[in-house]
Amino acid sequence: MKKMLDVIVPVYNEEACITETIQRLFNLRNILIDELDVNFIFVNDGSKDKSLEILKSFASRYPFIKVIGFSRNFGHQMAVTAGLDYSKGDYVAIIDADLQDPPELIKDMYEKSKDGYQVVYGKRLKRKAETLFKKFTAFAFYRLLDFMCQINIPTDTGDFRLITREVADAVKSMPEKHRFIRGMVPWVGFNSAPLYYNRDERFAGETKYPLSKMLKLAFDGIFSFSVKPLKFITDAGIALMIMAVAAFVSGIVFKCNISIISSVVLFVGSLQMIALGIIGEYIGRIFEEAKDRPLYIVKDKINL
Numbered sequence: 037m038k039k040m041l042d043v044i045v046p047v048y049n050e051e052a053c054i055t056e057t058i059q060r061l062f063n064l065r066n067i068l069i070d071e072l073d074v075n076f077i078f079v080n081d082g083s084k085d086k087s088l089e090i091l092k093s094f095a096s097r098y099p100f101i102k103v104i105g106f107s108r109n110f111g112h113q114m115a116v117t118a119g120l121d122y123s124k125g126d127y128v129a130i131i132d133a134d135l136q137d138p139p140e141l142i143k144d145m146y147e148k149s150k151d152g153y154q155v156v157y158g159k160r161l162k163r164k165a166e167t168l169f170k171k172f173t174a175f176a177f178y179r180l181l182d183f184m185c186q187i188n189i190p191t192d193t194g195d196f197r198l199i200t201r202e203v204a205d206a207v208k209s210m211p212e213k214h215r216f217i218r219g220m221v222p223w224v225g226f227n228s229a230p231l232y233y234n235r236d237e238r239f240a241g242e243t244k245y246p247l248s249k250m251l252k253l254a255f256d257g258i259f260s261f262s263v264k265p266l267k268f269i270t271d272a273g274i275a276l277m278i279m280a281v282a283a284f285v286s287g288i289v290f291k292c293n294i295s296i297i298s299s300v301v302l303f304v305g306s307l308q309m310i311a312l313g314i315i316g317e318y319i320g321r322i323f324e325e326a327k328d329r330p331l332y333i334v335k336d337k338i339n340l
C-alpha cells in the first residue's frame with residue numbers, strides 16, 4: 037500500500053492566491069502520485085474574504101482536499117497546529133498559502149527524508165521582493181533566537197518543512213498555548229536536515245503578518261524557549277550595584293553633579309520597569325497555561 041502525505045496549508049484572507057496555490061499543489065500531487073497518496077488540509081483561519089468559499093468549492097469536487105474552518109482568526113501557528121491535529125499521514129508537510137515556498141520542493145524534501153531524516157526543513161537562501169525592513173528584522177530575530185535558546189533552532193527557517201508521523205505525534209503531545217512550531221519541532225529532536233531554497237515573491241495580495249503579529253511570534257519564540265531574559269535581570273542588577281557603589285565613591289571624591297545622579301536614578305527606574313515587564317511576560321504565560329482554554333475552535337469541517 038502507498039504511504040500517505042498530508043500537506044497542511046494555513047489560510048487567512050488568501051482569495052487572491054488560493055486557486056493558483058491549489059493548482060500548484062495538484063502539480064505536486066501528480067509528481068508524487070506513484071509513491072504517495074497526497075491529501076491537502078487547508079485550515080481557514082477566520083478569513084473575512086472568499087477564501088473559505090473557494091476552498092469549499094474545491095473540496096466538494098476533490099475528496100483529497102480537506103478543510104478545517106476556525107470560528108475566528110486564531111493565528112498562523114494555531115492553524116498549523118489544527119492541521120497537525122487532524123493529520124493522519126505517514127508524512128506531514130507544512131506550507132504557506134501564498135506560494136512563497138514552492139510546493140514542488142516538498143518532493144525534494146520527501147526524497148531527502150529517505151536518507152534517514154525525520155525532519156527536512158526549508159532553509160531560506162534569498163528572499164525575493166521582501167522589504168529591507170522585513171529582511172533585516174527576520175535576520176536579527178533568528179540570530180537573537182539562536183543566542184537565547186538552549187536548543188538549536190535553525191536560522192532563516194520558517195514552518196515550511198516535511199516531518200514524519202512520529203515527529204508530528206511528538207509535536208502534538210506538546211500542549212503549550214503559545215506555540216512556536218519552528219522551535220517545537222527542533223525541541224522534539226530526531227534527525228533533521230535542511231533543504232536550501234530561494235524564497236519567492238508572494239503570488240498575490242499583502243503579507244498577513246503585520247508588525248504586531250511578527251512581534252507576537254518573536255516574543256513567543258523567545259519567552260517560550262528561553263529563561264535567559266530572567267537571568268539578564270540578575271546580571272543587570274549586579275552590574276548596576278557595582279556602578280552604584282562606584283558612583284557613590286566618586287560622588288564623595290569628586291563632588292558629583294546632582295543632574296548626573298538624577299539621571300542614574302531614572303535609568304535604574306526604567307531598568308526596573310523593563311525587569312518587571314520581563315517577569316510579567318512569564319507570569320502572563322503561566323496565566324494562559326493555567327486557564328487551559330482550547331487552542332482553537334473549529335466551525336467547519338469538510339472531507340474530514
Ligand code: UDP
Pocket residue numbers: 045046047048049050081109110111112113115131132133134136242243244245
Ligand atoms: N496566516 C494565517 N493566519 C494569520 C496570518 C497568516 O493562517 O493570522 C497564514 C497566511 O495565509 C499564509 C501564512 O500564514 O499562508 C504565512 O503568512 P504570510 O505569507 O502573510 O506571512 P509572511 O510570509 O509575509 O511572513
Ligand code: MG
Pocket residue numbers: 132134136238243
Ligand atoms: Mg508569505
